[in-house]
Every structure is written in C-alpha cells, then in structure tokens.
Amino acid sequence: MTTTTQTTCPYCGVGCGVTATLDGDNAVSIAGDGQHPSNKGSLCSKGTALADTVDLGGRLLHPRVDGVRADWDTALARVASGFADTIAEHGPDAVAFYVSGQLLTEDYYIANKLMKGYIGSANIDTNSRLCMSSAVAGHKRAFGEDVVPGCYDDLEAADLVVLVGSNTAWCHPVVYQRLMAAREADPNKKLVVIDPRRTATADTADLHLPLAPGTDVALFNGLLAYLANNGFTTDLPGGAEAIAAAGPGRDIQGGDIATVAEAVGVDDADLQTFFEWFAATERTVTVFSQGVNQSSAGTDKVNAIINCHLLTERIGKPGACPFSITGQPNAMGGREVGGLSSTLAAHMGFDQADTVQRFWDSPAIAREPGLKALELFEAIEAGQVKAVWIMATNPLVSLPDADRAKAALEQCPLVVVSDVMRHTDTADLADVLLPAAAWAEKTGTVTNSERMISRQRAFLPMPGQARADWAIMCDVAQRMGFADGFVYEGPAAIFREHAALTAFENDGDRVLNLAGLADLSEADYDYLAPTRWPVTTCQPLRAAGAMPARQGVDQLFADGTYPTADGQAHLVAVTPRGPANAVSADYPLALNTGRIRDHWHTMTRTAKSPRLAAHIPEPFVEIHPADAELYGITDGALATITTAWGQAALRVITTERQRQGCLFAPMHWNDQFASSARIGTAANPAVCPISGEPEFKHTPAAIAPLAATWYGFIYAVRPLWVRAMAGIDWWIKVPGERFVRYEIAGCETPTDLKTTARHWLGVAARDVDWLEAADPAAGTYRAAHVDAGHLEAAVFIAPTPERLPERSWLAGCFTGQAMTEAERAAVLAGRPADASADTGPQVCSCFGVGRKTILRAIKSDGLDSVEAVGRALEAGTNCGSCKPEIAELLSQADKA
Numbered sequence: 001m002t003t004t005t006q007t008t009c010p011y012c013g014v015g016c017g018v019t020a021t022l023d024g025d026n027a028v029s030i031a032g033d034g035q036h037p038s039n040k041g042s043l044c045s046k047g048t049a050l051a052d053t054v055d056l057g058g059r060l061l062h063p064r065v066d067g068v069r070a071d072w073d074t075a076l077a078r079v080a081s082g083f084a085d086t087i088a089e090h091g092p093d094a095v096a097f098y099v100s101g102q103l104l105t106e107d108y109y110i111a112n113k114l115m116k117g118y119i120g121s122a123n124i125d126t127n128s129r130l131c132m133s134s135a136v137a138g139h140k141r142a143f144g145e146d147v148v149p150g151c152y153d154d155l156e157a158a159d160l161v162v163l164v165g166s167n168t169a170w171c172h173p174v175v176y177q178r179l180m181a182a183r184e185a186d187p188n189k190k191l192v193v194i195d196p197r198r199t200a201t202a203d204t205a206d207l208h209l210p211l212a213p214g215t216d217v218a219l220f221n222g223l224l225a226y227l228a229n230n231g232f233t234t235d236l237p238g239g240a241e242a243i244a245a246a247g248p249g250r251d252i253q254g255g256d257i258a259t260v261a262e263a264v265g266v267d268d269a270d271l272q273t274f275f276e277w278f279a280a281t282e283r284t285v286t287v288f289s290q291g292v293n294q295s296s297a298g299t300d301k302v303n304a305i306i307n308c309h310l311l312t313e314r315i316g317k318p319g320a321c322p323f324s325i326t327g328q329p330n331a332m333g334g335r336e337v338g339g340l341s342s343t344l345a346a347h348m349g350f351d352q353a354d355t356v357q358r359f360w361d362s363p364a365i366a367r368e369p370g371l372k373a374l375e376l377f378e379a380i381e382a383g384q385v386k387a388v389w390i391m392a393t394n395p396l397v398s399l400p401d402a403d404r405a406k407a408a409l410e411q412c413p414l415v416v417v418s419d420v421m422r423h424t425d426t427a428d429l430a431d432v433l434l435p436a437a438a439w440a441e442k443t444g445t446v447t448n449s450e451r452m453i454s455r456q457r458a459f460l461p462m463p464g465q466a467r468a469d470w471a472i473m474c475d476v477a478q479r480m481g482f483a484d485g486f487v488y489e490g491p492a493a494i495f496r497e498h499a500a501l502t503a504f505e506n507d508g509d510r511v512l513n514l515a516g517l518a519d520l521s522e523a524d525y526d527y528l529a530p531t532r533w534p535v536t537t538c539q540p541l542r543a544a545g546a547m548p549a550r551q552g553v554d555q556l557f558a559d560g561t562y563p564t565a566d567g568q569a570h571l572v573a574v575t576p577r578g579p580a581n582a583v584s585a586d587y588p589l590a591l592n593t594g595r596i597r598d599h600w601h602t603m604t605r606t607a608k609s610p611r612l613a614a615h616i617p618e619p620f621v622e623i624h625p626a627d628a629e630l631y632g633i634t635d636g637a638l639a640t641i642t643t644a645w646g647q648a649a650l651r652v653i654t655t656e657r658q659r660q661g662c663l664f665a666p667m668h669w670n671d672q673f674a675s676s677a678r679i680g681t682a683a684n685p686a687v688c689p690i691s692g693e694p695e696f697k698h699t700p701a702a703i704a705p706l707a708a709t710w711y712g713f714i715y716a717v718r719p720l721w722v723r724a725m726a727g728i729d730w731w732i733k734v735p736g737e738r739f740v741r742y743e744i745a746g747c748e749t750p751t752d753l754k755t756t757a758r759h760w761l762g763v764a765a766r767d768v769d770w771l772e773a774a775d776p777a778a779g780t781y782r783a784a785h786v787d788a789g790h791l792e793a794a795v796f797i798a799p800t801p802e803r804l805p806e807r808s809w810l811a812g813c814f815t816g817q818a819m820t821e822a823e824r825a826a827v828l829a830g831r832p833a834d835a836s837a838d839t840g841p842q843v844c845s846c847f848g849v850g851r852k853t854i855l856r857a858i859k860s861d862g863l864d865s866v867e868a869v870g871r872a873l874e875a876g877t878n879c880g881s882c883k884p885e886i887a888e889l890l891s892q893a894d895k896a
C-alpha cells in the first residue's frame, strides 16, 4: 500500500509544498505539490533530493549527558535543574536560549513563552539575527511593524524585478523559476541584479550592476535623488529628510550620475539605465536578501530600498513592492511568535508586556529586550550567562568569529543542544544532547516569505527516542514548576494559542492577526491548506481535493495606512558609510561569504545526498585572476585566507565573475567535512548597530598560497579512521553513492608513499591485494586496494594538483561488482579506458549529468540551447536548478 502526505520543504523560505509518498516497503519518494500556491508543483535540486536525507545514518537517537547515553528522565532532570538552579542563584538573565528559523512555529512559540513569560528573561535569540534582523528593523522603521507587503505573484505581475544581494537562482530557486517563466511569457519584463559577484542569477539578467561591496545605500540614495529630481514627490513623514540626505541639491539628472557610479563602482551608463527603468516602471518589485541584510549598514540598506518604493508609491499594488525574501523555512514564523530578543511576542514590543502577560496569565514577563546573538555569546564568555540551550542551529559554524563562540561554550557551565544529528561542531561540545525529531517526523506549521502558513505533516515515525522540540521543552518547563502553562494535547493546541495571541486586544493596530485560525478543530488543523496572513475572519479551507483557495491579503498597505503611530509610512534618512572594517595593507581583500546551489547551511542534511554533494564537492575561494597573480595564487591549488579573526584553507578558483579586490567563500563546510574550511572562524563579528546583524559579506582578508608539496585524493568504500587521517595536513571529505572521497594535501612529502598510503587506508599491517604504479622521478603515486576482486580504495598522489587525473569517472568503479581487467588497468593508468566515462563535475543533480558530458555533447551534436541540451541529455529537465549553469556552458562553448 502506498500513502501520500502533503507537507512542506524544510529548506529555504520559498516554502514549497511537497508530497511524500511511502510505498509498501516504506521507501520514500518526493515530488512537488501541485496544489501548493507558492510552488505549484515545482521543486529545486535540494527539494528533489529530500528522500536521500531521511535515512537514519548519523542521526542522534538517544539523549546523552556528559558524553554518555542517558534516558530521557535523566536528561530532562539535568536540563530543568541546571536552568532552575542557575536562575535561583543568579537570576533569570543568567540563562539563555539560542534558537532557529528551522523550528516549527509551535516549537518556537513554546521556546519564546517559556523564556519571556515564565523564566522572565528576554535572553532568547535566534539565528534569524544572522539572517533577517536587518529586514525586521527596516520594516519597523518604515511600516511600524515587521511586515512583508507582497507575495510571489507580484514578481510575476511586475514589469521590472530588481534583485539586490540575492543569488535567487541558487538560494530561492523556485521563485527564480517562476520569475524566468514569467519573463519567457512576456519578454518585455526586465530583470536587474545588483551584486558584486556575477552569480548564476546575474547571468540571466538584462542588467547586472556589480557594485563595490557595501555601497547599496549610496546606490539607492542616488536613485532616490534621481527620482526626486524627476518629479516624484511625497508628503510622507521623513520624505524631505530622506531626499535631503540622498542629495537632491545635486543635479543628478544632468551628469551627477557619474558621482554615484563612481562611489558605487559601476559603469555610469549602466547605472543610468537602472535609474531610468526604475523611474519609468510602475510595476517594480525590489527583492532583497543577504547582500543587503548581512552588513554593518544592513538596516540602512533596507530603508534606502524601501524609501524608493514609498516615494514612487510602488507598494500595496499588484506587481509593486519592496520584498524581503526570507532564508529559512520558518524565518517568518519565528518573527511572528517573537523569537528575536528584541521583540516580545506576536509582533508586540516590550511596551505591550502587560498585554502579553495577561494573555499568558504567566508568573513573569520580560520587560526589556534581551541579548542579541553575538552579545549572548559574549555574555557566555564573560560568565554572565551560565546555562544555554541551543536548538536547531549550529553556531560554531554559522556565527562570525566562530572560534570565540567555541571558547565561550567550552567554559560555559551548562550547554544543552537539541539536534537531529549525533555529531555537529556544536553538538560535540554539549553537556546535554537531546535527540529532536527531524523534518519527516515533525508536525506543525511554517510561514514562508510571502506570509503563507503551510502545514508540515509527519510521514515517518519518530526514530529511537527522538521527540518533537515543543514536547521536549514542555517537559522541561513542567519540571521547572511551570506545569500550568505547558500542558498541550499537541501542536494544534499550541497553534490555536499562538493565533489567539495575535488577535488578543488587537484592534487593527497589528497587521499580524490570525483570528480566523484561533479556533481550528484538530481536523481543520490537519487539513489546513496554505493560508496567507492576515486571516482575520476567513474560515480555513480543506486541502484535500481541489486546489485550495487562498485567503488573507495578497498586497498589504493598499489603502495607504500603516501600523505606525500616525498611520503613515515613514521614509528614513540614511547616509552611506563604509563597512565597519575597511581593507588595509595587512588585509587588502574584502572576503564575502554565502551559499552554493546544492548545500544547505552546515551540511548536516544535504551532505547525506551524494547527488547534492557532487555539484560543488569542495570548499573553495573565488578570486579575480589579476588578484590571483598579484598574490601568487594558482587556480586549482590551495590557499590560506587569513583575517583578524581566523583563517581557512580552501581550493582556489580564479574567475572574472569576482570583482578585483574581493574574495568569495561558501559558508557551508565545517569540521565534520574538512580540516580547515570553517569560514565562520574568519568572518567579521562587526554588526549593524540597529539590527545586530553581522557583516558576513565583508571581512578584510589576506590570501596566500598554502605551501603544499603534494596533492592527492582517496576514494574508499568506507570512511577512513580519524587517527589514520591525523597526519594529513589538509583534507576534505565528500560523500558518494558507494564510496567516500577525500581530497588531501600536505606540506611535507612522505618519504615512503606506499607505507603512508597503506596507513591512511588502514591496511598497513594487513596482507591485501595492493596494485600500484609509482613514478618517483615525477613524484606521482597511484595505488588501489582490491578485496576479493572489488575495489576497496584508490589513492592518487602528485606534486601539483594539475598532475592529478580527473576523478569523477572513478565513482563508476565502485559498483559493488568485481573489477574488470579494463578497470584495473584504468585505475593504474589514472584515466578511464573510455573517455566518455569522465563526466567532469556534476551540473545536473537530478540526472547526474556532468560538465564534460554537456560540453562534449554541445560540441559533437551542435546543441545550441538549454532546451536542446535537455532533449539530448535530460540535464535541466526535472527541477531546472541547473539551467543557468547550462546556459553558461553554452556561452563558453560559443566563445571557444
């Protein structure tokens, strides 16, 4: 028998509906949910590969206390007494929660209620501080409340879409696909991308403005002045001041665009084009993401953008709004419940503490904002916070200056971590480790970027002793003596309470209002169709059957009234300023960090999927070729990036996609997957003074070649022993279908390669079938360990990276079958007998199509479009996430 469950993707804030089907053998298959209004059936590469991530490999299945397995009773007692004793002795502000936009709304609500209403401290902050807090602060300054005015349909309705600091093609792929489809249907729609890097998103834009890092305020102030000079006026509060700050006295129209262009580091004519398009296009949506938020001027950047929309009244109308696109699946839900230390609950501030306390009928209430993420870790370091509970986030990887956070946790008296994985960089430091239920096992709701509340429905049983996050917290609360506030029948009851709080004493002064969902029955909750807030009166519809009707309001602020004291929107005067730390002689380059297409954050889940891991298998640093030359760095070799805070050693990619003077490195790799690629250790801990969001996109850095004397790689059926690996200076680990691949390098060439290689593979003392081909003069060494005819492991060593053979074809030798003679010969020769077996790095995750395969087919079959490549190789025909890269390969082939 097969069963199908409608649920929601646990990755990005697009919030795609997925259907999970279990067949008779409990095998999981995942598809896009055609009934979900946000994705209408589409999924990206990560969503498509979700089934690869639901197995129990690496899962945390039992509580652990002080490093040993414990039962729930012991673990819960330790957490409850640890927190209660600390509070009794040092007061409520001596404890803290650090939570996450990956908790469900119900989990998040309980965490917030426990800390702010019962413990009576506001020391609960969330990884959204690293993500959306600048947008939150900007929204509050402009609109009076943290509200995203538009929805995805607006992107399709717009005639001009401006993407600022957003690599949408990789980070919000289904929104990007909707945008591409709308452009195909109407080629007059324009797309502008504002990003220092030429990203996959920028490749498809009508105009790319590769601005100098951190200059967005100057750019949008320039636009505001241009608009003002071209007859756009407003009598909104702050309008005159904002325009004055933007420089209206200057004759921007008559040539001063050059001044702005120079400040921003872009071409005059391109900037003029952007200004003209914006001025002329009623239906304009400006989407912004981390290139805006993650900045010491993050909040000002947000308001600089919103100012231009308010001045031109491009808000509250179909196809016109500023649009902060959220990162995590429940970034928005977390903001709804009040998970940030700077808000109280349900979009209420600390001035409404009495209202919230009355609703909760709670023994205490936080009356002052608590510590923001970085302050929280500083307080742990200073010994002021003595007990911390970290849930659904991996701060030792994701915080800036991450080794400082590590040192702080190491000496914190009580560190509790709730996670789904047994080992993460953070979990490895926990005193108490609590096994949380994972995506496929969880029940609750999430809210996506367009205010759409969707159900997550469990389709697998909770494994081992894993439990839902809300249930774990309720148990701890009860053991702390707060039984009254924490007895719930299940997530539906928590959701009803949350909805009721949003409606409590809300006379329209808060836009967030879920009154229409406050008395859902269990069945209504079970069947709740995706629903956009506010939902003041609507009755929920059932998802079963036809496409659910959407409710709530698509475009907010249509009537021009806002939840501010005077009922009006506010422009905010902002002045450009440089990054918190400028580049210097010691640290001459600006390090930018961010995401790649197929990994999610700290890789705890996406690294379980070999097809996702194959897209970009290694941590890298991108550098402009001119800078590479200047600093003696070569493509494919290794380099060390050093900043005032830390360092990382990464593979070098030289590319003109990077501006001169800038570096880019991915945020994902960590100590579980690499020897020294945790870029958070190097990232700048400076924050935006208003939002507290860190400057992840700009850290002054130096780069130098890593003085490796040898490079190599290992393919092995099983992971290598950590102790055997200890002697390898630099390594990264890539999971494969039937093997694990390691890239390795070292600064001292082993004198006896054979003994060393056998030691790495754990067969030093065993008599095994060992094939080898050594060329001591050339410094190359190839060897294979064969067991009963099967390839167990292969090792390749060379003095330079380019002397190593291509590797992707080796994956094909791990078939579970005995090796053929041709395969044995190929392994020793270091190249496949059939050249087509060398596919190159993977481009299409869904069909496993490599770069070389695509390039060969383009050449041999004369393929001239993404569609033609799709017809010939299937690449790009499922989720479509790789289409921008296929287009890039076509243009490369065209130039060659």
Ligand SMILES: Nc1nc2c(c(=O)[nH]1)N[C@H]1C(S)=C(S)[C@@H](COP(=O)(O)OP(=O)(O)OC[C@H]3O[C@@H](n4cnc5c(=O)[nH]c(N)nc54)[C@H](O)[C@@H]3O)O[C@H]1N2
Pocket (backbone or CB within 6 Å): 012, 013, 131, 164, 165, 166, 167, 168, 170, 171, 172, 194, 195, 196, 197, 199, 211, 212, 213, 214, 215, 216, 289, 290, 291, 292, 326, 327, 328, 592, 593, 594, 595, 596, 597, 598, 599, 600, 601, 697
């Ligand atoms: N594949 C994938 N998708 C994800 C995630 C993931 O881990 N993997 N994470 C999700 C989460 S939580 C988030 S928050 C989102 C983030 O989604 P995005 O914000 O799109 O992703 P980032 O790569 O962090 O940064 C976006 C871009 O900002 C640019 N940038 C850097 N400095 C500046 C600047 O000064 N000005 C401007 N205008 N741009 C600049 C960078 O070059 C980068 O291309 O992605 C979500 N989606």
Ligand SMILES: Nc1nc2c(c(=O)[nH]1)N[C@H]1C(S)=C(S)[C@@H](COP(=O)(O)OP(=O)(O)OC[C@H]3O[C@@H](n4cnc5c(=O)[nH]c(N)nc54)[C@H](O)[C@@H]3O)O[C@H]1N2
Pocket (backbone or CB within 6 Å): 100, 102, 103, 127, 128, 130, 131, 132, 290, 294, 327, 328, 391, 392, 393, 394, 395, 397, 398, 399, 400, 418, 419, 420, 421, 424, 436, 437, 438, 439, 442, 469, 593, 594, 595, 600, 601, 602, 603, 604, 605, 667, 679, 680, 683, 696
């Ligand atoms: N250098 C750099 N650093 C960054 C950024 C950047 O651009 N550059 N971006 C920042 C941003 S925007 C974000 S959002 C953060 C993300 O950073 P993190 O939140 O630290 O990253 P994740 O890997 O998503 O961590 C989630 C953890 O929760 C676990 N988990 C998954 N599901 C559940 C669950 O249901 N319950 C529990 N209890 N645990 C669960 C996972 O195994 C994982 O360990 O990184 C920030 N850090």
Ligand code: SF4
Pocket (backbone or CB within 6 Å): 009, 010, 011, 012, 013, 014, 015, 016, 039, 042, 043, 044, 045, 046, 047, 048, 171, 172, 173, 174, 175
């Ligand atoms: S775009 Fe991809 S990662 Fe984001 S919700 Fe949809 S399927 Fe998941």
Ligand SMILES: [Mo]
Pocket (backbone or CB within 6 Å): 130, 131, 132, 327, 328
């Ligand atoms: Mo994020």
